[in-house]
Amino acid sequence: MKAPPFAYHDPRSVEELTGLLGTLENVRILAGGQSLMPMLNMRYSMPDHVVDINRIADLDYVRRVEGGLRIGAMTRQRTLERDPLVAQYAPVLVEALHWVGHVQTRSRGTFGGSLCHLDPASEQPCVAALFDATLHVAGARGERDVSIHDWVLGYMTPAIEPDEALVGITLRTWDGPHGYGFEEFARRHGDYAIVAAGALVALDGAGKISRAAISIAGVDVKPIRLTEAETMLTGGPADAGAIAAAAEVARGLECMSDAQISGDYRRRLATTLTRRALDKAVKRARG
Ligand SMILES: Cc1cc2nc3c(=O)[nH]c(=O)nc-3n(C[C@H](O)[C@H](O)[C@H](O)COP(=O)(O)OP(=O)(O)OC[C@H]3O[C@@H](n4cnc5c(N)ncnc54)[C@H](O)[C@@H]3O)c2cc1C
Numbered sequence: 001m002k003a004p005p006f007a008y009h010d011p012r013s014v015e016e017l018t019g020l021l022g023t024l025e026n027v028r029i030l031a032g033g034q035s036l037m038p039m040l041n042m043r044y045s046m047p048d049h050v051v052d053i054n055r056i057a058d059l060d061y062v063r064r065v066e067g068g069l070r071i072g073a074m075t076r077q078r079t080l081e082r083d084p085l086v087a088q089y090a091p092v093l094v095e096a097l098h099w100v101g102h103v104q105t106r107s108r109g110t111f112g113g114s115l116c117h118l119d120p121a122s123e124q125p126c127v128a129a130l131f132d133a134t135l136h137v138a139g140a141r142g143e144r145d146v147s148i149h150d151w152v153l154g155y156m157t158p159a160i161e162p163d164e165a166l167v168g169i170t171l172r173t174w175d176g177p178h179g180y181g182f183e184e185f186a187r188r189h190g191d192y193a194i195v196a197a198g199a200l201v202a203l204d205g206a207g208k209i210s211r212a213a214i215s216i217a218g219v220d221v222k223p224i225r226l227t228e229a230e231t232m233l234t235g236g237p238a239d240a241g242a243i244a245a246a247a248e249v250a251r252g253l254e255c256m257s258d259a260q261i262s263g264d265y266r267r268r269l270a271t272t273l274t275r276r277a278l279d280k281a282v283k284r285a286r287g
């Protein structure tokens with residue numbers, strides 16, 4: 001099918017964009033188009049106006065900021081994969097992006113688009129949750145910040161008003177050396193995950209775990225931080241027993257079911273993938 005008719009707008013600045021969003025009704029923002037174009041063609045989305053933000057150069061950047069890494073909403077997934085600052089401060093994002101679609105889709109798809117599309121099985125919100133990301137939203141009323149933990153209001157529904165746009169994301173990257181791991185199970189490489197798990201681990205001078213973060217995608221409408229397991233690990237040994245015990249926390253998760261995949265299967269995947277992601281993170285933390 002072809003997309004329904006709509007008026008096309010291509011603002012060149014964030015001011016022009018927020019001006020349009022403040023005046024137009026029934027608008028969709030076009031970023032990489034990797035999810036929106038199929039939704040238009042299948043008539044899941046029937047906007048009167050499409051606002052293409054590809055020509056807003058100010059939305060495409062990766063910058064080191066105090067306490068983290070700020071990424072422009074229009075930064076392509078492929079750009080992030082090859083960015084030296086991301087490699088240095090958030091290598092787990094690079095590892096996660098290798099699971100996202102294909103080179104062709106990553107060359108168009110954007111980090112901001114993924115965080116607005118909010119597929120529950122997407123790797124990118126999962127990494128954003130791992131880093132306690134802040135999302136920067138702009139509209140006619142000005143800018144506001146939303147924590148990733150408040151960003152998902154429901155199934156594929158971000159906490160953003162129709163007259164607002166996501167303009168940037170700040171990942172609260174970790175200071176000092178740490179290990180990372182991202183593991184996923186999908187039916188075919190390039191498909192969305194059935195379940196994915198990311199982990200960050202820092203070790204102290206005695207080899208004990210000084211800090212841990214675990215985030216799981218595909219089990220709920222939003223990425224789930226396994227805070228109980230993080231607390232269990234912190235201050236303890238970085239050995240196989242501790243990792244296995246922490247991963248067992250995932251077995252208690254309330255997981256969604258659908259026609260193909262049961263909640264029980266998702267729970268088993270979450271447990272195994274958490275263990276593998278933690279194992280990788282500990283090995284990397286040891287150097
Ligand atoms: C074959 C294929 C395989 C894929 N596999 C995966 C995968 O394994 N994992 C994965 O995570 N993704 C996957 N994707 C999706 C891909 O990552 C998309 O790029 C992503 O979901 C949406 O990003 P986009 O930039 O293309 O956004 P678009 O498709 O342009 O937009 C998506 C939605 O977000 C809104 N939006 C976009 N940007 C903004 C903004 N700045 N402010 C407000 N709203 C905005 C749009 O209006 C639209 O509703 C796949 C896509 C394809 C085609």
